[in-house]
Amino acid sequence: MPLSSHILTVATFLPLVGAAIIAFLPRENSGRVRMVALIFSLLTFLVTLALIFGFSRTAGGFQFEENYAWITSPPIHYHMGIDGLSLILIVLTGFLTPLCVLVSWTGITERTKEFHIFLLALETGVIGVFVSLDLFLFFVFWEVMLIPMYFLIGIWGHGRKVYAAVKFILYTMVGSALMLVGIIFLYERSGSFDYPQILAQLSDGSLPLTHTTESLLFWAFLIAFAIKVPLFPLHTWLPDAHTEAPTAGSVILAGVLLKMGTYGMLRFCLPLFPNASREFAGLLSVLAVIGIIYGALVSMVQPDLKRLVAYSSVAHLGFVVLGIFAFNVQGMEGAIYQMVNHGVSTGALFMMVGMLYDRRHTRLIKDFGGLGTTIPVFSTFFMIVTLSSLGLPMLNGFVGEFLIIIGAFHARVLWGTLAAVGVILAAVYLLWMYQRVFLGEVTDEKNREIPDCNRREKWLLTATVAVIIFMGIYPQPFLRQMDVSVARVLTRVNPEPVAAHNSKLPAAPAQAQMAPPPRPRNRATTGGASR
């Protein structure tokens, strides 16, 4: 069989192959270890890019499917496949991992070999989560991925690293345990672990769930995902894990691990349990908005740079959850876009905080100041990433946030409006941080000595900034990729089928009911519903 029919397997396990090769390299030669890690992460990235070219934007269902029996009893399959949603997240993972290798180039000097083995194993775990279509397989990857992360934090972390690693593992395990119960229950009822099969059974009514059962199942899955996101008030593992993790760990953690939570909501909670999703959408939107504002305010007062960025993730992911539970195209596409944005921008912020840490061995904001004069190139890159994070138009962050606000405003006027207030707060905490670190006089003589970006860092940051700008100016390729998947989720979750394409658009808002404008029916012709 040609390799192309196993492309998902290749994408998933290529990093693990790299890890295996590294395992046989002599530990003294850390240069070669890094090079192998870089080559394999880049190869994986190329494979994920190849997926884009083979992917059909219009085809329904899952693509590049691979389905083999793995365990006969119970019937567990090695079933993989992707749709627009998973594709985007896989490419994001592929993009971030080489950056992680590069950013650790000089920062990681101890146990380099093990570090890269864990990093690549982590990538396998993450991609596995995104491609699995068998609930059991999904769960395996979901759990497997925790182990390398645990060691990355526990061994190469800083400060209270063991505390942070244990907290991370235990927190996630609580959620996983609930989800496992949910998965087994679904298997008991449906006789299958296969996601498309279960979904079909639930959709055509052959697997009826009572209201209580559906709610319980919904929460069993949702809590697992909400912890990963993290959704307020389940977020307290995140500041510790982020702060104590090594730079590459933070980048992967923020960049893709958090997305596994929102991915899970979109893939499992909404399509499998649409009634419960509708019922609790209001509650979850409230938690999301609390996350946006609370995360921003707490972020604002953090004395530690990394902790500040960590809390800002709570706010950004609040946007994503808000968009998902708006149940309309704008909110959901905005949410998915925002997942990628957050991965790129916050990933970049963590990388840069790491670069500062490598230079000064401190992350406290008060130890910096005036870096704009001493390291101008770095400061400029940092500014651009900051602006992307606070949602400046023409940079990536805006597109996602704007669509989410539009979508959320339609679903729940008040929460949509409050989310817009969150955008103000993003400017407050980010610009204040920027001011204290980069502007003003140089107060600490040590800050005068530090070197500006070297060539490796320049390339790394240029690549990131290029993505940031491209995604801000031309989001079409990304957004169109997700249309079909989003429409499918929406038809499941919205009772009336028209809502998915929003062709009869202004039906819902209170204002629109007062006096219908003269030409409302023509609207679809001007909007994008003609697709």
Add this chain to the structure above:
Amino acid sequence: METLLLLMLLPPLAGAALNGIFGRRFSQGLVSAIGCGSAGLAAVFAILAALTSHLGPDSPPFVHSYFTWIEAGSFRADFALYYDRLTLIMTLVVTVIGFLIHMYSRGYMEHEGGYYRFFCYLNLFLFMMLVLVTAASYPVMFVGWEGVGLCSYVLIGFYFPKKSASDAGKKAFIVTRIGDAGFTVGAALLFWTFGSVNFPELFPRVAALGLGDQQRALTAACLLLFLGAVGKSAQLPLYVWLPDAMEGPTPVSALIHAATMVTAGVYMVARSNVLFVHAPEALKTVSAVGCITAFFAATIALCQNDLKRMLAYSTISQLGYMFAGCGVAVFSSGIFHLMTHACFKALLFLAAGSVMHAMSGELDMRIMGGLRRKLPITFWTFLVATLAISGVPGLAGFFSKDDILAAAYNGPLGAPWLYWLLTVTAGLTAFYMFRGLFMTFCGKSRVPHDLEHHVHESSSKMTVPLMILAVFSVVAGYVGIPKVLGGSEAFDRFLEPVFGGSQGLLAANGVVAQHPASDLVLMIGSLTAAGLGILIAYWFYLRSPEIPEGLATAFSGAYRTLVNKYYVDEFYNWLIVHPLVVGSRKFLWQFVDVGVVDGAVNGSAEATADVGQVLRRIQSGNIRSYAAWVLLGAVGWLGYLLLR
């Protein structure tokens, strides 16, 4: 045409990119050639576009979509440009004045560090401002809107090692962002109500409505958009960032914080005139806010001793006039004043920059005086601008301000109180402007000795733009001579295709001024106010300088309040900034996050461990105790069965 518009937009962007990326290695000459050249090209193409657009009175606006920017479901925002007569005026104002200020900056920034950085930001600003005024949809307008905000942020904080400068930049960005949130939500509301945020679709749909239809949605949307304008154009209560913005280099104050960016709010309201006339309540809010701001800021300007800060409050006040003009539904008067104000206020700032240059950076008018002889060109051009802003007949400001005053009384939504408050403000304006002029240029020199011998007129790089702007400050008004003076109101008629529909709607619904008055009487009223203002300033600051000092001691409470700008900054700090920071730190973070939420998490972990500790004792490894447990269990079970 679409190529021409692109040719106008792209040179500043290219200039910014070139100087931004490679500028460090370029010589000053090359940097300024790129910077000024691209601004000049933009101006040339703006003029060409104006000449070749052939927009007749009935021709529809030119719209061209370049590519799809954001699309999701039925939401769609193309990167599309919109060119009508309003755009024409705005692009000319932005590029021509922008070009002159670029030229001036060559001289002004000569001895400053970061020359390339300055021109990069200035070019980027020009690009963003052009995007703002040519945008064909609210999202694209928002690109320019936030883009100019960004440039404003980096340019205010240009001297970023200074804490006050970086504070001011941050404040400007955050305060205007409060308004921007309103803009975003307003756009969302418009989208869900009318199904589009693109002007070519949205405006006709709204125009097709009768007055009173969709009242709630439109009023809410307009007020939200206006919130954006209030932030960007520094109106009450969000004006506080603009005076601090004077920390930036003076050409920046002239270009961004006087002539162009701060007028974006006025432009946006005028551009959205179709929406606003359908929401008269929102429009009344606009005129009220504008009018009160005009008066309020003018009173603060009375007692400012810092030349640039005085001009900043004056800008806030003049922007208030423009909003008042738009708010009474005579949008063309607001735009007219926007245009003339851009000329004379840019001139005032650039002249102030020339003074600052001569005074080695000093801006305190109390240690100036008598600079007229040493800075003749600066003085004469400053005088022209002062006369213009004071509304002295024959200069640009007279025509445009008078247009607004007449509209405030006689416009469709006009009201006498608007006129009277604005007229009093006109008097105050004349007073404080002449106060500034006299304190700076006339009377005896109070310049300290060590500065005195440095004082010199600026180079021609700086004075030539001053002279050109002085000419504009005179002639710009003649495009709109009122009917009272035998003119034809050419400016209003030129903008008829843009605003005519809105005014027609009001007229058709019988919305007219309640108590119309003769334009001539109104004009005499404003002239009297201006005359009095100038006379009192002359009397106070040239004839008997002891009077203002006496007044300041006699009414020390009022004087201190004005000097301290009504303590608004202090009030905001006390009410919002401080509680937000301290509340977030002490309550949200240290109490809620660490104490309650994480406390619960760690608490449950500890509880689990404690339970484990207790249960561990059962697993003692002692066979006899296991036997005892078994016995105990058996007895318990039997007991249960028996007693059941």
